[in-house]
Amino acid sequence: EPEVTQTPSHQVTQMGQEVILRCVPISNHLYFYWYRQILGQKVEFLVSFYNNEISEKSEIFDDQFSVERPDGSNFTLKIRSTKLEDSAMYFCASSERPDYTEAFFGQGTRLTVV
């Protein structure tokens, strides 16, 4: 069964450092998303991406965040200067259609900022 894969599974970084979280969406999907979940809280939308550009972003997704699809398979989330409050589980998702009909989520990357 096709799946979304994320690497690394766990990343520890110093405050102020840049991190890049990587995702390989399902190959025939066109819509890509990043969500995050702070421990014990809701899963929150960060950004959606289609046709090589951001289609929507939340208030959380400020200038410290960026996304990129550097090649035909990877989809990355970059945090330029991490803060303690960026510690969370980050989920990548992809779907065939924009209406989230059965969006597939990856296993997540647990980011710990120290």
Added chain:
Amino acid sequence: SQQGEEDPQALSIQEGENATMNCSYKTSINNLQWYRQNSGRGLVHLILIRSNEREKHSGRLRVTLDTSKKSSSLLITASRAADTASYFCATVSFSGNTPLVFGKGTRLSVIA
């Protein structure tokens, strides 16, 4: 906002019993989806119900949707210890092109 809000926040039952979780939301939706998350793991899509549907089944799962009350329920029949997980509802707005909005989830514990 059109947040999905689940209740109860936590549910503990014996293996073999049925588990019912509820979700309420605030605005018109295109569809509502239920996801499962094992502790510290990713989200697994369980079932999607569209706004024009009232009930849907998938194996031991039964989902209902009442758009007049803006609520949905997820029933897991004959629960198993392996069903222990957090369950989230997520809504897609009527226009169908806004992000999934998740609730806080119900933490289900099935005791063997």
